[in-house]
Each structure stands twice: as C-alpha cells, then as structure tokens.
Amino acid sequence: MTIKDVAEHSGVSVSTVSRVLNNHPDVSEAVRSRVMETVRELHYVPNSSARDLVRPQSDAIGLVVRGVGNPFFTGVIRAIEDTIAQAGYTMVLHQINSGEDELRAGAELARSKRLQGLILLGGCFDYTPEQTAALDIPFVCCSYTNSFGSLKKSAYSSVSIDDQAEARRAVELLIQQGHRKIAVLLDSIHDHSISELRYRGYCQALSENGLSLDSELVAETDTFDMAAAYEATRRLLEQKKDFTALFVIADSMAIAAIKALRDGGRRIPEDCSIIAIDGIDVSAYTVPTLTTLIQPQASMGGEAVRILLDMVERGTGNRHVRVDTTLRVGGSVAPLN
C-alpha cells in the first residue's frame, strides 16, 4: 500500500494526497474528505520518511540520557516517550555515561537526525553560552538547571526540583527527630552540579539549626555508582566518628549505604537513621523501607516535552518549571533516643 494507491483510488495526484496528509491549506474540503476516506478504506499508514520528503522538517525529537542505568530516569523516559508519541513526533534516544558530554552528544544527534528539539535528561549545571552555541535547536534540561552556569534564562528551558531546598528539607526532618550528628553521602561537594547543590542544602539546615559542619562526616564518592557509595559508607564507619543519622543525595546510593551500615553492624533506624531524595521503585523494598523525598518522574518528563513542543511549534518563549517532591515516610528514620 503506497501513496500512489491512495492517489489512484481517490482520483487525485500523489502531491494532492501529500498535501492532504500534511494538512496544507490549499486543498478543497471535498478533495480532502475524499482522500481521507480512501486512506481509511485502504488502511494506509503514511511512513515518516515519505512524509519527510514533503514536510520541510523532520518529526524527530531527541532525548539524550546522561547516566545509563540510573533507575530514577526510568519513569521519566517513559513519560517523555509517551508524550512525544501522542504529539505525533518520533523520539530519537541516545544514552551516554555520566562522564560523557551531553551537549556534544546532543549537537551531533541534532545534526545527524535533523532534530526539531532536544531534551537533555541529566547533565551539567554549569553551561556557558559558548558551550551551548553548537545546539541551534530548542532544548530543555530535564531534572536539572543551570545554577552554576552563565546561560541567560531566556536561552534554554528546564524542569527540575529545587535541589538545595529539598536537601535542606530532608536534613531538617532528621534534625526534627533530635539528630545532631548527621553525616552526608554525596558525589562531590565541588561538582558544580546536583551534588554540590544538595550539599549546600545540608550545610544550610545544619547552620540554621546551630549545628556546626564536621568535614569528617562528609563522605564523597566521585560518582553515583552503588559500589562507590558502599565503599564510602564503609570508610565513614571505619573513622569511628560518631553519627546517628545519614543524609544520602540519591536513593540508589542510599540502598548501598544501608547495606554498608548493616554489614558494619549498625541497625537501621535504631543505630542510624537514613533519608534520601529520588523515590525510585526499588527503594520501597529495602529493609526497612527507605524514607525519601520522591521526585515526580512522570510529570517531569511530560512537562519537559510540553515545554519543548511549545518552543518548537509555536516559537513561544522558554520556561523554567520547578516541581516539588513528596515525602515517603518509610522506616529508616527514627527519633534519637
């Protein structure tokens, strides 16, 4: 079944069928109905590439996922794919490791796949205008923003939580339970990224509550890897420095930290309370259930696509959307005895 068959059956030219399928205005209503009726009768499915010949532009929206295997992204990717498909576009996915350059990957994808727009899922928080110059299509940063960079707010869009405020909230919850010696497990305090922002929230909560920062209670992993989180927690324990609670910047790292604490003979929450941020499915099945601040994965993904399509289709201005987390009360936080 080709566009030629549709043309023959409806008694019009191939280019007229094309114009109908692509909603061009210069077709009479009578012809339009006749063609669409034939399309339905013949069960004709226009293929995208054929459509590309007629339309000036492709229907491709790129998604670069930075951090392969990050379970937090699973729900976000699904929502992005659904929303892109519902809008009649095609998602082109490219996954890179967290050490790789998402801007370069995005620019290459944009050129080779003629993208209309790009969603970056996970990335650096410190872009400069020079770095993003190669991206000459609209783009949305999903799950992060440009806190440490020098981009004009008008140069891009973003959907993210307020990392510093949410981290502060998590640590406040521990303080409210009487904890004073609170350790933190993070990627790096100087990553100019998510980890540094959440570290600032940790420091802010301590300082606002008259607690001093103890650098020995700051465990850095230099990655979001579970193995590294396990090792960093082991090192924290080996210091024999007393702490009664631990704030971990990501659920997956918290799962590894729970194991390290348990392997080190600590009971949770009796000997150590633990709280995190993310809310991935599997952290509901740790023993005890991880108490965490859940990021709304599905609405973040959907919102990122809606913002991007507004930019692509209507040329409307960019937007920066903040979403809130929801506390999941598990069993990993207890009052200090």
Added chain:
Amino acid sequence: MTIKDVAEHSGVSVSTVSRVLNNHPDVSEAVRSRVMETVRELHYVPNSSARDLVRPQSDAIGLVVRGVGNPFFTGVIRAIEDTIAQAGYTMVLHQINSGEDELRAGAELARSKRLQGLILLGGCFDYTPEQTAALDIPFVCCSYTNSFGSLKKSAYSSVSIDDQAEARRAVELLIQQGHRKIAVLLDSIHDHSISELRYRGYCQALSENGLSLDSELVAETDTFDMAAAYEATRRLLEQKKDFTALFVIADSMAIAAIKALRDGGRRIPEDCSIIAIDGIDVSAYTVPTLTTLIQPQASMGGEAVRILLDMVERGTGNRHVRVDTTLRVGGSVAPLN
C-alpha cells in the same frame, strides 16, 4: 551547509555527491576523492533523511521493549543501542507495558518508521505464524524464544537463556544445601512464557531428587510487579506451611520477597534461603546479598543486533543463540541445619 554546497565546491552535480556519499560504484576514484576532500573541508554532515532520499531504504532498526521499568533490560538496551549505532543504523525505541501486544507494536513501528529490522526485548513465547505474518521484516526475540508457539525455527531469530535448565540449576543448588521444602514465587504456572518454563525447571529439579510437588508452596503473582511479589510472599507465610527455601524467578521479585520474609519475622538465610535468576545491579545490595544466576545482559543485546544485521544486510539465515548464566554467590542461601 547542504549537499549543494558540497557539489558547488567540488564542481560536480548534487547527484554525484549523493552517489559518493552512498558508496555507489559508478563514480571515478578521482571524483570520489575530490568530493570526500570537500566534505571534510566543509565539515559537511549528511543528514539521515537526506540520505533516505537516495538510498532505497531507511537506516532504522526498531526496538520494542515489553515491560517498562524492568531493571533487567537496562543493560540489554544499552548494548543494543551501542551496537546499532556502531553499525551506522538508527535505533527507534518503543516501550510498552508487559500486558501489551509487542507484535502489533512492532508491526506498526515497522510501517510508520520504515524499519529494516526489529528487536523485540521481552515478549510472548507462543507466537503462531498468523500472528507474526504482519511482521514482514527480519526480527529477533531477545531474552525469549518460541517454546510454546508454532513458528518454524527458520521464521525468526532469538537470543535467550535456557529458562527451564537454569531454573532447574537454581533449585538444585538449594537441594544440594539440604533443603527439601522449597517454595517457588512466580508470575503464573500457565503463562505459556518465561514463568511456566522456569516452573518446569523447578518441578524437574524436585522430581529428579525424589521430592514431591506441593501446590501450597507455589505462589503466583500474575505479574512481575514488586508489589505483587511482596503480597504473594506474605500470603505464602500466612498459610503457616513450612518451607526452608524459596526460588524466585526474577531478581526484582526476590527483592520484594526478601522484604516480605523479613517483615514476617524470618531471617535470611537462617530461617529461609532464597535464590533467583537475572542478576540486576541492585540485587547485589540487598541484605544479605541475593544469590542469583546472572544473565549476560550486554552480550545478549549485542548478539541480538549482530544476528539481525546479518539478516538485514547479508540475507543470511536466522539463528537461535543460547547463552549461559553465571552464578553469583551472595549470602541468601545457607545449608539447612
């Protein structure tokens, strides 16, 4: 920068540039070098869609993932994407829920995106020739095969473990530790799919070791969901039927089962040993570490693409590849006291 610029700079026609870029034989070596030099000088990147105009076919390979959020698929998808990209093709991803019809999704994707070939990641084991007739492109079943169906072996390709044999091996490992009352947690014993095959392996191991099957020790979930696995394990405990070991057909379900056992007051492995199949990253961080048979995610994904490309490019025959699991000895299995 367009193909016209390249044509002008090299003093040849656009169609000649096209022929060079698409490796047509009817171009002199002198012209070929002149064009390629210009391409390099001008940093021209041919876009895929432009190439589609010249090439008779698209460069799209489809991947339908059935079972969104299945953590076992993460490593497989990454390998598939890498191998497709290295071969110069474009991956078109479509994710569906485990209840949805992957053949229909694949056929629609094949038509709308002009796919050259299709990889189905996760799917039913009981296809009929009528069901696959709509798929008129080469396809590979990745992580499953057609054990319950009526497809000719020559009609498709597959990469999978031997589900029954691996399940038998897992249960044998429990029996070797002295266990006689062994429960099983699975999706369904009649799913004509992965769950039924692994159930057969469980039954085979029992029978070969002179143990009788006790239907009260068979817990069905009707899904691979962690919440359902948790509830099914709770029901198993509520029966007050004695068992000292549990075989779970998937790691993610085993994580939920561990929590249900622990919440029910059972120590692992002292009161109940547990073993599974899959080997996802996070199951290395349960307490205790889950003992499991690891499926080789990366090599399964890479192999699926290589088989498919052989079929697409060289028209060579289909293949069925069996891969082996590797035992990860965790702390969840202990000898029966």
